[in-house]
Amino acid sequence: MNPSVYIGIDLGGTSIKMGLVDQLGNILHTQESPTPVKAGYHQVLKVFSQMTQQLFKDSQYEWKDIVGVGVGVPAFLDQRQGIVIEAVNLGWDHVPLKEDLERMWTVPIIIDNDANAAALGEMWNGAGKGASHLICLTLGTGIGGGVIINGNIYHGANGSAGEVGHITTNHQNGRSCNCGRKGCLETEASGTAIVLDALEQVKGMSTGPLKEEYDRTGTITAKSVVQLARRGDPICKKIITKIGRILGCTLAQMCYLLNPEIIVIGGGVARAGKILFDPLIQAFHDAVLPRVAENTSIVPAMLGNQAGLTGAAWLIHRKYTLDILEGQRQ
Amino acid sequence: MNPSVYIGIDLGGTSIKMGLVDQLGNILHTQESPTPVKAGYHQVLKVFSQMTQQLFKDSQYEWKDIVGVGVGVPAFLDQRQGIVIEAVNLGWDHVPLKEDLERMWTVPIIIDNDANAAALGEMWNGAGKGASHLICLTLGTGIGGGVIINGNIYHGANGSAGEVGHITTNHQNGRSCNCGRKGCLETEASGTAIVLDALEQVKGMSTGPLKEEYDRTGTITAKSVVQLARRGDPICKKIITKIGRILGCTLAQMCYLLNPEIIVIGGGVARAGKILFDPLIQAFHDAVLPRVAENTSIVPAMLGNQAGLTGAAWLIHRKYTLDILEGQRQ
Numbered sequence: 001m002n003p004s005v006y007i008g009i010d011l012g013g014t015s016i017k018m019g020l021v022d023q024l025g026n027i028l029h030t031q032e033s034p035t036p037v038k039a040g041y042h043q044v045l046k047v048f049s050q051m052t053q054q055l056f057k058d059s060q061y062e063w064k065d066i067v068g069v070g071v072g073v074p075a076f077l078d079q080r081q082g083i084v085i086e087a088v089n090l091g092w093d094h095v096p097l098k099e100d101l102e103r104m105w106t107v108p109i110i111i112d113n114d115a116n117a118a119a120l121g122e123m124w125n126g127a128g129k130g131a132s133h134l135i136c137l138t139l140g141t142g143i144g145g146g147v148i149i150n151g152n153i154y155h156g157a158n159g160s161a162g163e164v165g166h167i168t169t170n171h172q173n174g175r176s177c178n179c180g181r182k183g184c185l186e187t188e189a190s191g192t193a194i195v196l197d198a199l200e201q202v203k204g205m206s207t208g209p210l211k212e213e214y215d216r217t218g219t220i221t222a223k224s225v226v227q228l229a230r231r232g233d234p235i236c237k238k239i240i241t242k243i244g245r246i247l248g249c250t251l252a253q254m255c256y257l258l259n260p261e262i263i264v265i266g267g268g269v270a271r272a273g274k275i276l277f278d279p280l281i282q283a284f285h286d287a288v289l290p291r292v293a294e295n296t297s298i299v300p301a302m303l304g305n306q307a308g309l310t311g312a313a314w315l316i317h318r319k320y321t322l323d324i325l326e327g328q329r330q
Numbered sequence: 331m332n333p334s335v336y337i338g339i340d341l342g343g344t345s346i347k348m349g350l351v352d353q354l355g356n357i358l359h360t361q362e363s364p365t366p367v368k369a370g371y372h373q374v375l376k377v378f379s380q381m382t383q384q385l386f387k388d389s390q391y392e393w394k395d396i397v398g399v400g401v402g403v404p405a406f407l408d409q410r411q412g413i414v415i416e417a418v419n420l421g422w423d424h425v426p427l428k429e430d431l432e433r434m435w436t437v438p439i440i441i442d443n444d445a446n447a448a449a450l451g452e453m454w455n456g457a458g459k460g461a462s463h464l465i466c467l468t469l470g471t472g473i474g475g476g477v478i479i480n481g482n483i484y485h486g487a488n489g490s491a492g493e494v495g496h497i498t499t500n501h502q503n504g505r506s507c508n509c510g511r512k513g514c515l516e517t518e519a520s521g522t523a524i525v526l527d528a529l530e531q532v533k534g535m536s537t538g539p540l541k542e543e544y545d546r547t548g549t550i551t552a553k554s555v556v557q558l559a560r561r562g563d564p565i566c567k568k569i570i571t572k573i574g575r576i577l578g579c580t581l582a583q584m585c586y587l588l589n590p591e592i593i594v595i596g597g598g599v600a601r602a603g604k605i606l607f608d609p610l611i612q613a614f615h616d617a618v619l620p621r622v623a624e625n626t627s628i629v630p631a632m633l634g635n636q637a638g639l640t641g642a643a644w645l646i647h648r649k650y651t652l653d654i655l656e657g658q659r660q
Contacts, residue, residue, distance in 0.1 A: 076621065133486055133487055135587075145587075147587065147588070149479055149480075149484060150479075150480075154479060154588075155589070156463055156588060156589025156590065157463055157589050157590060157591040157625035157626055158589060158621075158624065158625040159589070160586075160589040160619075160621060160622040161587065161588055161589035162586075162587065162589075163586055163589075163619075163622055164586050164587060166586060166618075166619055166622075167583050167586045167587070168579070168582070168583060168617060171501070171502075171579075172501075172502055179619055181617070249498070249501075252498070253497050253498060253583065254587055256490075256492075256493055256494050256496060256497050257465075257475075257477060257491065257492065257494060257497070257584055257587060257588065258477070258484075258486060258491055258587065258588075259485070259486025259487050259488060259489070259490040259491035259492075259493075260486065260487060261487040287498060287511070288496075289490075289493075289496055289509055291406065291488075291490060292490040292493055292496075294488065295487035295488040296487055329659065
């Protein structure tokens with residue numbers, strides 16, 4: 001007989017990642033499949049179903065071993081009711097995801113947003129292991145955030161807690177953000193900001209690696225800027241340094257309010273490593289009182305693109321563990 | 331026989347406020363006495379003792395009716411151990427307040443910092459009644475903050491959560507703060523900031539109520555600026571409006587992270603009322619996405635200078651209630 005395990009799903013706008021996760025947060029088997037965004041909601045559910053079948057075929061597990069399924073969704077959602085209120089990248093509007101999956105699979109289902117799932121994954125079995133109070137930032141095209149308090153995701157009044165992408169970081173000369181404001185964290189320190197900074201730099205350049213990249217590909221990606229910075233290109237390093245300083249200063253303000261034990265930073269941009277983290281940590285300590293910061297460490301995420309499915313599985317793990325404790329008390 | 335009640339103490343740098351508080355958070359009797367700061371720690375404990383005796387004399391209560399005593403202290407402290415680590419205004423350094431009071435009174439003692447106690451008071455029986463997720467700001471000479479999550483104070487990694495006075499609000503032209511940085515919330519939007527703004531204004535004035543106040547008293551207080559603003563003086567109204575805008579914009583950034591149900595604003599400066607709250611709420615909504623702010627209200631504190639002792643009593647009320655629930659489960 002197999003020990004009980006969880007299924008974690010990280011539903012993205014590009015791909016679906018699904019994994020069997022054990023009770024310690026270790027991933028036993030994974031599946032990945034493109035997200036059929038255009039085919040719509042019901043087709044996504046069908047792909048979910050096919051992926052579980054494949055997962056069971058590849059492993060020795062079957063449905064009777066599965067305690068439940070957790071799903072991370074790139075959406076604004078009603079976590080308790082299990083309703084996806086708005087998922088712009090998926091084109092979903094008010095879909096009862098939890099209810100539909102429970103009908104399909106007849107196991108407990110818990111959903112949460114993708115940034116929250118990633119934060120939980122890092123807390124359970126990644127860079128935040130052992131901590132109870134965390135902030136987790138995911139630096140990609142945009143900037144997502146998850147706030148963990150007392151070992152659980154904190155949702156706030158309506159589920160918007162941790163939506164840090166639109167914190168104003170530049171009141172004076174900020175870029176316009178598609179939210180209608182200026183100087184949002186997302187327009188100043190995300191992958192998108194890196195691209196915009198690099199495009200500005202390229203304008204005045206006649207030579208150099210960044211210019212060559214631009215001439216060769218006709219565009220610039222955040223990934224290429226990060227790679228060039230890692231290879232020592234001074235212009236690209238300067239761009240990453242600037243982003244790091246903005247992030248460090250913004251995290252300092254968050255630290256006054258939340259005094260977290262750990263701040264975990266993940267996402268593609270975090271792959272810049274030391275070039276990003278050194279100025280980030282310096283700017284953080286420049287901007288925060290030593291006493292407030294002395295128990296807070298800033299660390300890179302450890303789980304990469306498996307954080308989301310790990311954290312999704314944790315949602316079920318938590319319920320399972322609490323149910324057992326409750327049973328033992330009675 | 332009397333119903334069980336709590337004693338709440340708000341220990342300030344100027345005065346000690348003590349009250350008998352019932353299980354609904356209502357204050358039954360109060361005592362106030364100057365804080366013998368110069369006479370030191372043990373003298374403060376003696377005054378505590380004398381005040382309880384007076385409290386019992388004035389009421390029909392006695393020690394056997396008292397469940398425990400909560401104390402709010404203007405200090406950085408180790409809440410669990412009950413040690414006051416540093417209370418600058420009292421000159422205390424690492425004193426075991428909880429232990430000493432438990433020895434003196436032989437009832438349970440819980441201590442917390444004064445801003446946290448004020449936040450808890452407003453949650454229990456004031457402007458935040460019924461809410462689970464609150465931010466409470468106290469605008470006085472400095473700016474104190476308390477963060478309540480899931481109906482309890484959130485302390486963070488080392489007790490610094492909610493210490494919002496040194497959040498940077500003005501990166502470009504901020505005033506120097508005594509923390510060594512520039513543009514802290516406390517230097518830009520507290521009672522001290524109001525005085526500094528008013529003194530700058532007075533320099534260029536030859537007449538007007540503010541100038542008259544200054545000439546008559548040789549100084550300007552935040553209280554007088556607030557009063558003149560309430561009476562319609564345009565210069566003073568402008569000063570309060572500016573403070574309101576800075577506070578509103580800063581609260582917007584906090585809202586992205588914490589998405590609270592209610593933000594309660596108290597302290598002397600909050601007595602400016604509408605003149606402060608109108609620009610504050612306007613600036614808040616200008617700076618925050620509608621979805622993030624739609625379940626957050628900003629309200630003035632209701633308990634005035636009794637918030638601290640009410641919240642101090644709540645610390646014991648919570649313990650008492652949890653103990654009863656735990657007993658019922660066994």
